[in-house]
Amino acid sequence: xxxxxxxxxxxxxxxxxxxxxxxxxxxxxxxxxxxxxxxxxxxxxxxxxxxxxxxxxxxxxxxxxxxxxxxxxxxxxxxxxxxxxxxxxxxxxxxxxxxxxxxxxxxxxxxxxxxxxxxxxxxxxxxxxxxxxxxxxxxxxxxxxxxxxxxxxxxxxxxxxxxxxxxxxxxxxxxxxxxxxxxxxxxxxxxxxxxxxxxxxxxxxxxxxxxxxxxxxxxxxxxxxxxxxxxxxxxxxxxxxxxxxxxxxxxxxxxxxxxxxxxxx
Amino acid sequence: xxxxxxxxxxxxxxxxxxxxxxxxxxxxxxxxxxxxxxxxxxxxxxxxxxxxxxxxxxxxxxxxxxxxxxxxxxxxxxxxxxxxxxxxxxxxxxxxxxxxxxxxxxxxxxxxxxxxxxxxxxxxxxxxxxxxxxxxxxxxxxxxxxxxxxxxxxxxxxxxxxxxxxxxxxxxxxxxxxxxxxxxxxxxxxxxxxxxxxxxxxxxxxxxxxxxxxxxxxxxxxxxxxxxxxxxxxxxxxxxxxxxxxxxxxxxxxxxxxxxxxxxxxxxxxxxxxxxxxxxxxxxxx
Numbered sequence: 001x002x003x004x005x006x007x008x009x010x011x012x013x014x015x016x017x018x019x020x021x022x023x024x025x026x027x028x029x030x031x032x033x034x035x036x037x038x039x040x041x042x043x044x045x046x047x048x049x050x051x052x053x054x055x056x057x058x059x060x061x062x063x064x065x066x067x068x069x070x071x072x073x074x075x076x077x078x079x080x081x082x083x084x085x086x087x088x089x090x091x092x093x094x095x096x097x098x099x100x101x102x103x104x105x106x107x108x109x110x111x112x113x114x115x116x117x118x119x120x121x122x123x124x125x126x127x128x129x130x131x132x133x134x135x136x137x138x139x140x141x142x143x144x145x146x147x148x149x150x151x152x153x154x155x156x157x158x159x160x161x162x163x164x165x166x167x168x169x170x171x172x173x174x175x176x177x178x179x180x181x182x183x184x185x186x187x188x189x190x191x192x193x194x195x196x197x198x199x200x201x202x203x204x205x206x207x208x209x210x211x212x213x214x215x216x217x218x219x220x221x222x223x224x225x226x227x228x229x230x231x232x233x234x235x236x237x238x239x240x241x242x243x244x245x246x247x248x249x250x251x252x253x254x255x256x257x258x259x260x261x262x263x264x265x
Numbered sequence: 266x267x268x269x270x271x272x273x274x275x276x277x278x279x280x281x282x283x284x285x286x287x288x289x290x291x292x293x294x295x296x297x298x299x300x301x302x303x304x305x306x307x308x309x310x311x312x313x314x315x316x317x318x319x320x321x322x323x324x325x326x327x328x329x330x331x332x333x334x335x336x337x338x339x340x341x342x343x344x345x346x347x348x349x350x351x352x353x354x355x356x357x358x359x360x361x362x363x364x365x366x367x368x369x370x371x372x373x374x375x376x377x378x379x380x381x382x383x384x385x386x387x388x389x390x391x392x393x394x395x396x397x398x399x400x401x402x403x404x405x406x407x408x409x410x411x412x413x414x415x416x417x418x419x420x421x422x423x424x425x426x427x428x429x430x431x432x433x434x435x436x437x438x439x440x441x442x443x444x445x446x447x448x449x450x451x452x453x454x455x456x457x458x459x460x461x462x463x464x465x466x467x468x469x470x471x472x473x474x475x476x477x478x479x480x481x482x483x484x485x486x487x488x489x490x491x492x493x494x495x496x497x498x499x500x501x502x503x504x505x506x507x508x509x510x511x512x513x514x515x516x517x518x519x520x521x522x523x524x525x526x527x528x529x530x531x532x533x534x535x536x537x538x539x540x541x542x543x544x545x546x547x548x549x550x551x
Contacts, residue, residue: 109477111497111505116515119525121476121496128450129482133458148434148443149477149496156447170443170474171436179436180359194439195355206440255451259412261444262405264349 001165003191006198007173009165010144016217017076018045018060018103021143024221025228026051026058032089034081038118041082043074043106046089048098052229054236057093059086059154060103063144076145077110080123083153087127094136099232102140102154107172109150124153131156132255135247137235139228142166142207146196158254159231161209162198163220168206169196205261299323315532324469324489324532328371329378329395332428336536337382337391345381346413350374351406353437360437363399371397375406376431379414384426385540387547390418393428394475400432403475407435408445411479415452415463424462424546426539429480432498433473446478453482462546464539467494467517467526485542486526487535488517494526 001009009015022029026049034040046059063076086102093100109120131138140157146168155168162168171179176194177186201207211227214220238246296307301323310319315335316327327335333342350368353360368374376398382391392414394401411427418425434442453463465483467476469492476496480486488494495515503510513519520526530538 109496111502113502113506113508113510113514116495116497116502117519117523119481119523121494122481122525124477124496125450125479125481128447128478129454132447132451132454149446149474152443152446153477156450168440170434170439176436193355193357194436196440201440204440206444255455258444258448258451261448262354262409262438262441264406264409 002188003167003194003197003200004173004188006165007167007187007191007196010167015144017065018062018105018143020217021103021141021221021224022049022058022060024218025225026056029058033085035084035088037084038081041074041079041085042072043076043078043110044082044085046086051099051101051225051232054232055096055098056228056232057089057098057100058103059089059100061106061151061154063105074110076106077108078106078150078153079110079112079115080118080120083109083123083127086154087130090131090134090136090138094134097136099137099139099235100134100157101228102138102157104140104142104146104151104154104168105144105166106147106150107145108147109153124149127153128156132258133251135251137232137250138254139231141211141224142168147172156254156258158250158257159209160207161211161224161227162201162207163211164198164213166198167196168201169194297325299325317532322490324491326396326430326469328397329373329393329428332393333378333380333382333391335532336384336393336426336428336539338384338386341383342391343380343382345379345417346410347378348374349406349410351404351438354405354441355437355439357437357439363437367398371395373398375410376401376403376435377407377410379410381417381423384536384543387424387540387543389424389426389543390414390421391426394430396430399435401430401475402432402435402442403445404435404438404442405445408442408448411449412445412452415449415456418461419452419456419459422459422461424464424543425456426464426466426543427479427483428466428468429471429475430468431471431473431475431480433475443474446474449479450482453479457482457484462543464542466530466535466539467492469493470498472496472498481525487528487530487538488520488526490517490529490531492517494520 029049031047045062064070064073138157139159140155142162173187173190176190178184198210296305299318302321304320316325377394379392464485467488471494
């Protein structure tokens with residue numbers, strides 16, 4: 001499969017979206033709404049759920065399934081209030097010592113007059129800034145499209161995992177082709193150049209793990225469930241006095257991980 | 266300091282590499298035409314007016330070195346990481362040529378100049394982005410230089426003053442550019458958590474990944490009059506919503522009105538303004 005085929009697969013109709021992952025991996029999900037500032041952005045689904053027998057905070061960029069739901073979800077492109085809603089839930093997760101699991105699937109943060117006037121840039125900047133020192137483990141899983149800053153705003157995480165047909169890019173291949181070559185038809189070439197596939201991202205150090213997709217997504221859900229349990233185990237098992245040390249180390253590692261991208265000697 | 270010295274460039278190694286022509290050449294453009302009012306402006310005149318059109322008040326883009334001369338106390342600027350320069354990590358087509366061209370046009374090695382200086386006598390760390398270097402776009406080295414500056418400032422308990430001008434993340438470095446947003450944000454956060462001040466000055470244009478990271482993370486954020494500041498560029502928005510945008514949309518004045526910046530400060534007043542802010546933060550209680 002070429003890079004562009006993966007882009008198409010990541011966007012394919014019928015591909016499971018964030019709510020499908022939430023439904024199939026967790027139990028007892030209770031959705032929370034609103035950013036307490038402006039409104040409730042339905043492109044972001046956020047709440048609390050059980051992962052096995054432990055509570056976690058779950059946040060997803062949700063594209064919707066049928067056309068009606070897609071419109072309601074703004075096709076998974078969040079406004080500033082969506083990122084602020086996510087951050088509100090993340091702060092609560094930190095308060096109650098719950099790990100955070102994010103599902104990323106978005107063409108990008110929404111480009112529109114309202115989004116700009118309510119501070120799209122500021123909202124994303126705030127998430128990047130706060131997530132770096134949030135004292136609770138964060139795992140972000142790219143399940144479809146990972147469109148630029150709008151995806152990164154939920155991915156300043158200790159662990160970034162990606163499904164084998166998902167992608168993550170600084171710009172859409174269409175945008176890249178039209179800016180660089182003034183020809184939106186050169187998407188194939190742009191997709192290759194951007195190094196946006198799961199394998200490329202692993203090689204570049206942008207993600208920690210690739211989750212192989214199977215014909216049947218039930219296997220993928222199960223796999224993610226076990227991987228999450230395995231990764232979060234040490235945080236749950238640690239004694240109170242060791243926990244602070246563990247979290248200090250976790251934050252240092254989180255900073256270093258992003259710090260080393262493009263580090264030069 | 267003489268006004269004519271304001272825009273004089275400090276020494277730059279890249280320049281000395283070039284062979285000086287033996288006979289003095291007549292400058293191509295003694296005067297430029299103002300893009301806003303179309304009137305001819307003498308370059309000398311422009312230099313004395315801080316790069317602002319004397320007829321209509323239009324803000325010309327100015328390079329990083331000229332800005333440093335405008336802001337830093339005379340001879341106080343000491344550059345950091347001057348040698349760092351981008352390579353082509355993804356072997357992206359035509360990027361090498363683009364970098365070469367950018368270096369020639371801007372006479373810089375990267376789209377940001379960083380260092381330490383004094384402003385009105387107050388020491389601070391300073392970064393200034395360079396609009397002639399691929400639109401001030403952020404690749405790995407821009408991220409690295411700004412991150413190093415914040416880390417240095419954290420270690421030395423120095424305030425950071427930063428001038429932004431950028432088209433956003435540099436797409437030729439792909440995901441590595443995008444992740445610089447997180448990297449710099451982390452350094453800004455740790456600098457802030459240690460109780461240090463960061464003043465961001467947004468100049469025309471500041472967009473994309475720079476707006477969505479360190480431009481919007483200042484404790485104090487000011488902008489130049491009329492500066493375009495936004496996440497998505499106006500053309501992208503027009504293509505998305507298929508409507509013309511109102512004229513002041515995403516301009517500094519609009520951001521002030523909507524509550525996203527602390528003030529609009531004219532170029533000629535910026536040095537005094539920043540010096541005053543540094544003074545107001547010079548002694549804390551703890």
